[in-house]
Amino acid sequence: MTLLRVLRRVSAARIANRDEFCEAEFWSAANKGPDQQLSVYRAPATEAVRIHAEHSASAGMNPPRDGAVLNVFDGSERAHLVESPREGGYFAMTDAAHMELHFGTPEAVREYAEWVRVTLAARRTDVARHALRDYARERLAANDAEWVRFVETSPKGSSWR
Amino acid sequence: MAAARPEGIPTERLRRQVERKRERRVAHAPPAPKAVELHPNLSDPQRLQMALEHLARVGREVRERSGENELLAILGYLFGVQVGPGAPGHYDAGVQPQRPEPSEDTFERLATEDPHALAAWIAEGSLRPTLLTFAAEHMGRAADRALALKTLQPLLEHPKPYVREGALIGLGEHLGADLRERLALFIAEDPCPELRSIAAGFLEDLRERGEQ
Numbered sequence: 018m019t020l021l022r023v024l025r026r027v028s029a030a031r032i033a034n035r036d037e038f039c040e041a042e043f044w045s046a047a048n049k050g051p052d053q054q055l056s057v058y059r060a061p062a063t064e065a066v067r068i069h070a071e072h073s074a075s076a077g078m079n080p081p082r083d084g085a086v087l088n089v090f091d092g093s094e095r096a097h098l099v100e101s102p103r104e105g106g107y108f109a110m111t112d113a114a115h116m117e118l119h120f121g122t123p124e125a126v127r128e129y130a131e132w133v134r135v136t137l138a139a140r141r142t143d144v145a146r147h148a149l150r151d152y153a154r155e156r157l158a159a160n161d162a163e164w165v166r167f168v169e170t171s172p173k174g175s176s177w178r
Numbered sequence: 179m180a181a182a183r184p185e186g187i188p189t190e191r192l193r194r195q196v197e198r199k200r201e202r203r204v205a206h207a208p209p210a211p212k213a214v215e216l217h218p219n220l221s222d223p224q225r226l227q228m229a230l231e232h233l234a235r236v237g238r239e240v241r242e243r244s245g246e247n248e249l250l251a252i253l254g255y256l257f258g259v260q261v262g263p264g265a266p267g268h269y270d271a272g273v274q275p276q277r278p279e280p281s282e283d284t285f286e287r288l289a290t291e292d293p294h295a296l297a298a299w300i301a302e303g304s305l306r307p308t309l310l311t312f313a314a315e316h317m318g319r320a321a322d323r324a325l326a327l328k329t330l331q332p333l334l335e336h337p338k339p340y341v342r343e344g345a346l347i348g349l350g351e352h353l354g355a356d357l358r359e360r361l362a363l364f365i366a367e368d369p370c371p372e373l374r375s376i377a378a379g380f381l382e383d384l385r386e387r388g389e390q
Contacts, residue, residue: 030372079385146375
């Protein structure tokens, strides 16, 4: 299985401290602590560009910039994978692929974050700005209804043309 | 000339509440702290006015999203920061006021509702880097471009790469020809190749838009 998560900061790979990495990448704004319901997408790594593009477009990234997607599936039982499809987004595939990793304790998230940190290089797929933009332009050229609706109705849509 | 006092700030009530809280703390404290002189800033009407305006802004925001305890805590903190040791609410010489932990939600709201407060928070230097990076990103969503640029550009020198990345992301919301030189300098000097690449992408965006 592959679980993809969009890296919040591409420079996070340079963080050498466990807690600092956890705070930068796996922090819950609501709980002000390690995110015990971590957002991921169940999709193959070959869909990294699509996942990143649709995730970023939905999140209002303006303009598209270099990023990275991590395969964060660890095969352990420290977290439960819970289906959590989003509704009402611009993109049906990423909405449907959205899931959550539920952790029992903040410390379990910290341990998981440390595992991600030390294995990050092997799990990372870089997604360049031009790949994101090319993907969006290709979908628009193909008259993809989701992308057409996104660029026409989202305040940030124009920067993806 | 000092500006008129903002309406609706219950300073006397607030002072009494803070004083009561201080008395409760002192009652449980070991030895009584040494008495402190009133800070000279208290006699500066402009300084006091700024403090009150800041308190009013933050108080409105905190009151909307949380309970009175947090409001009191942050007001006590702000008295300490804005007016100085010895001010009412700056409990005693041995107790440092603690500001409640902010979150990304706070930054997101401030960016649209009170970008000057967010800018002040960033400039104050009290946010830890893992929060500062997201505060910087949200600062980029402020409508006041000049304020965003003024606040974010200094963060391009921050020692933590992910804070510089947050500042870059924020600046990416305000790309314009006047940023070209700063981005070029960043590309020439920043030690992190991922960040140089992001900045180079922004320059390319500017070229595509014809903003040389």
